[in-house]
Structure formats: C-alpha cells, structure tokens
Amino acid sequence: MTAYTDADAHIAQLRWRAWIALVAVVCAFGLVALRAWHLQIREHERYAAQAEGNRTAVLPIVPPRGRIVDRNGIVLAENLPVYTLEIVPARTPDLDATLERLGELVTLTPRDLQRFRRLLADSKRIDSVPLKTRLSEAEMARVATHLWSLPGVDIQARQLRRYPLGPTAAHVVGYIGRISPRDREAMEDWPEEKVANYRGTTHIGKLGVEQAQEEHLHGRTGFERVETSATGRAVRRLEATPPQPGETVRLSIDVRLQHLIERLYGERRGALVALDPRTGEVLALVSMPSFDPNLFVDGIDVDNWRALNESLDRPLLNRALRGTYPPGSTYKPFMALAALELGLRTPQTVINDPGYWTLGNHRFRSHGEYALGAVDLRRSIVMSSNVYYYTLAHEMGVQAIHDFMAPLGFGQLTGIDLPGEARGILPSPAWKRATYKRAEQQRWHPGETISLGIGQGYNSFTMLQLATAMATLANGGQRQTPHVVLETLAPGPQGEVTSTRVQPAPLALGYRPQHVQTVLEAMAAVTTEGTAARVFAGAPYRSGGKTGTAQAVTIGQRDKYDARRLAEFQRDHSLYVAFAPLESPRVALAVIVENAGFGAAHAAPIARRVFDYLLLGQYPSEEDIAATQKGQTAAPIGTPRRVEDIPWPPPQGSAP
Helix, strand or coil, X not given: CHHHHHHHHHHHHHHHHHHHHHHHHHHHHHHHHHHHHHHHHHCHHHHHHHHHHHHEEEEEECCCCCCEECCCCCEEEEEEEEEEEEECHHHCCCHHHHXXXXXXXXXXXXXXXXHHHHHHHCCCCCCCEEEECCCCHHHHHHHHCCHHHCCCEEEEEEEEEEXXXXXXXXXXXXXXXXXXXXXXXXXXXXXXXXXXXXXXXXXXXXXXXXXXXXXXXXXXXXXXXXXXXXXXXXXXEEEEECCECCCEEEECCCHHHHHHHHHHHCCCCEEEEEECCCCCEEEEXXXXXXXXXXXXXXXCCHHHHHHHHCCCCCCCCCCCCCCCECCHHHHHHHHHHHHHHCCCCCCCCCEEECCEEEECCEEEEXXXXXXXXXXXXXXXHHCCCHHHHHHHHHHHCHHHHHHHHHHHCCCCCCCCCCCCCCCCEXXXXXXXXXXXXXHHHHCCCHHHHHHHCCCCCCCEECHHHHHHHHHHHHXXXXXXXXXXXXXXXXXXXXXXXXXXXXXXXXXECCCCHHHHHHHHHHHHHHHXXXXXXXXXXXXXXXXXXXXXXXXXXXXXXXXXXXXXXXXXXXXXXXXXXXXXXXXXCCEEEEEEECCCCCHHHHHHXXXXXXXXXXXXXXXXXXXXXXXXXXXXXXXXXXCCEEHHHCCCCCCHHHCC
C-alpha cells in the first residue's frame, strides 16, 4: 500500500514538473513569437530599410561645372572628362604598400606622390584622395585587373576643369581648387540645403569669376542608389536622380582684346582696365604678368608655387583690382573739374608757371624746373603744368579735395562683381589720424596737400578706380558700376538666358555740362598738340587723354631724376587715362606700365592700339606689337590687320 502511494506521489510530481516545463516552453515560444512579430511586423519597415542600406548605398552625383565664356562666346573655362586613380585611406590597410604596388602598374611621378601626400594631409580618412589624373586606357586596364587585391583603390570618372587660354584673363576668370579645411570651416555656416548640394564635391571656386559666380557655376547635385558588394563596391544601379549642370556665365570681357593687350605688355609689369562708360561693362581687365590657372586645379606643386609666390614680378597679384599706385598727372583733369565746380578757377584764369612753386622753405618742382609761363586751364592739362595744380591744391585744401574726389570713386570700393578689390587711399586728416599712432604723425601738414594736386603724396588708387573716374567724366558725370558678368545661360550650346545682370541706375554727380566739356576738350588737345600727340598722330577718330608719370620712390629736393641711376623697381611708373571717341565716348580706360618712365612713351601707345581695335576693328602688325613691347613705338607702325582676320585660338608662340 505504501509502495503504491509513493508511486502516485512520484507520478504527480513528474506531472507537475511536466506542466511547469510545458508552460516554460510555451512561454519561451511565445516570447520568440512575440519578438518575431515585433521584428517582422511592427519594425518591419525599419529593419527592412537597414537591410536595404547594408545592400545598397546612396551616392551623390557631382554636377558638371558651368562654362565661362567671353562676350562673343569664346570659351574661357570648361570641363575635360578624365579618369582618376583615387585612394580612400580608411579602406587601405597598408598605404605605403598600396602606393608601391600602384607604382608598378602606372607611372607615378614625384609630383604625383608629393601632391597626394599634401592632399592626404588636408583630407579626412574617409575622403577619396586623387593619386593620378588623366589615366590612359592602358593604365586603366592594368589597374582594373588588380582592383580586387587593392582595397580602398578605385578608378573614378571626373570632370577636370580646363582653362584653354592658359594665362590669358587668368585674373578675371580665376580658378577652382580642392575644398580645403578652411573652406569646410566656412561651409559650416551655410544652410543645410546648400551644404547637401556639395555632397561629393571636391572642388570650389577660389578666385575671380570662378569664386564670385560659384552659385551659378556649381549646379545641383544628383543622387543614385546602387547595390553594393560585400567589399562596398557598387555592382548595380537601382535608381538615380540626375544632376543639374551648372549654368554658363557670359562675361563682358572681349578676350581677343584682352589677349592683344597682354601681348603688348610683353615682359613688362602693369595693369589696364577698359570700360564702356555708358553701361559700366568691363571690356578688358589686364594684370601683367599673369599665371596659368591650370596649375591650381589638381593642387599646385611646391616648385611652381614657389616660383609664382616668390617672384619679384608678383604674377599672382591682380594689379588691376588690388595694385595701388599714385595716379601722377592723370589726376589733373579731375582737379581741373573740381576747380571749375567749386568756383575756384574759370577756364580763362591764368597762373604763372616759373618752373617751381614755393611753400615756406620747400620748393616744389615742375618739369625739371623749366618754366611754362602763363597757363590757363586748357594749357595746364595739355602741357601738364605742375605749378597750376600746386596752387590749386593749396587753395582747395585737403578736405575739399577728398570730398570732391570720393564720389568719383577714388579711395572707394567700386562695387565690381569680382572679389578682392582694394580700397586704395584717398587721404584726409581723418584718414591720417586713423592710420598713424603717434600724435606728431597724425597731424596734417599744409605741405602734404600740395603734392596731392599732381597725384602724388599719399594718393594711392587702383587702375579700376582710375578707369571708373575716367568713365564717369566721359559719361558727363554719370557714374556706372563696373561689372564683368553680363548674363547666365542654361547649360548647352544653345542655352537660353536664365538671368541677366540688373545694372543699378547710374549715380548722377551733378556736374555742369559746360565744365565737363571744358575738361574733355582739354584732354582731346593732349592727343593733338600735347604730350600724347605723337602717339595719336593719324588717328581717324578724336579721343581725349592725359599722360602721367608717378614716382615709385621719393627723390630728394636737390636731386634730379635719372632712371639710369635707379634700380628697376625704383623707376617712375608710366600712366595714361583716356576715352574715345570724343563726340560720344564708347570706351574709357586707365593703363599703367610699372617702372617704365614717361607716360607717353609706354602707357599711351597701348591705349592707342586698344582704341584702334575697338573703334576701327584693327589689329596691329607683328612688327608693331614687338616694338610696343619694348616701348619703342608712338603711332602704329606696319600695316594693321583686320581683327576678324586674326586666327583664333592664338598660336602658341603668341601667348602673353
């Protein structure tokens, strides 16, 4: 009886345990089922997206950058399709070994490796860093067959920026370069949408139009979703949103004229700005010497950078926009206008010019101290009398000079649509107090005003400012804002205009027409009986101008200027301002040839050839160009050619 009782108890215990086990199993399966429901039903979309993300990737498609063309459609900047060998450092276990292996497959020059190391230092480890651009088909084939054994290495199709005219108009067009850490820091302040538009973009505008018109040139980034392999390589495109190419930017520059002017400079330094006074369009903006912007696209190498950066000729300096110079005697027409407008002189007022003028114990020279005698306003401009303007500056005073010249644009930003413009110096007592620290230096002395009248002293302006002032005078006192961009066009050879520059209304300075005409007629006499008469001999049009010679260094009161005794960089600058035709000016310009001496010998001949090009459609002979480069011409020599007969693009030997 006891045995049966024990067996029943044992069976009951087993049943209880079985029930507990069953409940545990059911609960376990329930939990598994619940988890499966959670993962497969409730969180299905989330985990499906993650799974899809592991299988696919969304990649940006960088848009082709827009072109830059001159006013006649000549291409100044375009894209060249190339294949690039690139490395992602984060995916490369042994970078040195990879570079060594790649060196066996393609030719890697020291410059390639040097540039790669520099770009590597400026990039994130997840960035794709170019090692070699412009791979040949044979190189592509060799690398492609070994990609499986080269983790982190890939061949990418890229659009390489190309500047087909090289140094011509380089300071206007500018260049692009790889996005630097400084650029990325600046991009942190951009709106999120704008930052997203630069996903995958490696280059950005760095200078000139490339920088100023970045928004139009960049385009809109596209995206593609691709299926990837276990190693992360794309194996199949699933869907794509195509990018929108950048717009074409059309400039006001006439690049044939630009190229001619650069040739006329030869190996000399200087700048020229030519404007249409009616509209403010920049017809030419020259800074010499120039540089090849193609050097910067892939990252300039150390040797080329050192050659450009350490050159005494400073080819990277945009002299037209940033170079500041005393205007010399080219300032006199504006002083003459001030005298008329302020009622200090009439056209008939006569000043005796004995060849010098004295203030206190200081003797201010004029023309090597030879006398011009009786000088009225017209003769003061034609013969470039210093004494006339010494006395005028003394009568006006520094503040009146400042207040009259500022609206003309002297010492002011012109508002041109290019970055980096320098303000220059239009002196005043307030300027001097703000510039100098010591009290004795801050005080304005009466003698400092005298030299201002002939464009010397503290005066320091850009050629753009001088050309803008000349254009304003030629336009009857109506000041236009200078600009280089005319319009933007949709991508493609027949792209429609997408935006046109809205030129602000001209600033009317309120000059009396008879005063303006008096000064312009005096400037016209400069080209027929004055300092520029030989240069404009035989011209079938009437123009006006004013030569100038500006000191690069101060010459002692008892010393005489002798260029032969001075180092090249200490010699006087040669300047000329001009407009044409006299009856209805279509062009106004300012030109400087650094350390070249008398304005009529070097600067004015360049201006004559610019006018012949624009007004007559004439291109100088090769003989004339060669002589002008050496400062050995006045009026053109040889037989001029028609502009349309000059081959374009220019042959290699005619590069500036």
